Amino acid sequence: VRRLIYERFDLSLGMGLGKVKGRMFRIGHLGDCNDLTLMAALAGCEMGLKIAGVKLAGSGVQAAMDHFSSHAAVVPQRKAA
16 A cells, blocks of 8 residues: 555655554654645545555545644745745
8 A cells, every 4th residue: 555655646654663564554754744744645545545445434634624624723924025
């Protein structure tokens, strides 16, 4: 599944470690991680899992949207150059 998601969406996921190796993956980041970048990662994971034939409700992205819309910090606006 990790390879499919990487090849299809250019989304690199970490593999599970220790006892969960081969049974899970990890979403990591290098640098900035905000609500929208996390939403994109979740969407890529859900789409990849569905393409791989995993049966899932597909409600993870919606749950994240619901959470972020009620708990998100306001991002300061930048002035145009």
